[in-house]
Amino acid sequence: MFILSLTYVKSTEEADKHMEPHMAWVKEGYAKGWFLASGRKVPRTGGVLLAIGExxxxxxxxxxxxxxxxxxxxxxxxxxxxxxxxxxxxxxKR
Structure with missing residues (x-):
């Protein structure tokens, strides 16, 4: 299993500009069977995804x-x- 921890290196305003394509990318990761859970960090400094695969x-x-x-x-x-x-x-456990 992998913990994918992403941290914004630009402002949340800049992140919001790219949120729609990022979320489409996240949904595709779920469709591939790689992503198991995801969400924003609190406070909002990025996000975390739990993933399986190679x-x-x-x-x-x-x-x-x-x-x-x-x-x-x-x-x-x-x-x-x-x-x-x-x-x-x-x-x-994969």
């Missing part, structure tokens, strides 16, 4: 995020070897 594919996909392309946010990708979950979240 690291190279995830990294390439992150590079195609409109936020990345337009320099709005930078990503930190952390790989997590999940060993224990509550019932129903076994998919995280």
């Amino acid at each position: 690291r190279a594919a995830i990294e390439a996909y992150v590079a195609a995020d409109p936020f990345t392309i337009h320099g709005v946010a930078e990503y930190d990708i952390t790989e997590l070897a999940v060993t224990t979950t509550v019932k129903g979240l076994e998919i995280l």
Whole structure:
């Protein structure tokens, strides 16, 4: 599993200009079966996505995020070897 933590490097106003294409990118990540959960950081300094899949594919996909392309946010990708979950979240062990 991967934790994709994005941090805005431009203003939230600039992020808002690219939010619609970014959200389309997020929805496509869900459609591909890679994204499991996502949301904004509080306070709003970026966001976090939980993802599964192959690291190279995830990294390439992150590079195609409109936020990345337009320099709005930078990503930190952390790989997590999940060993224990509550019932129903076994998919995280992939």
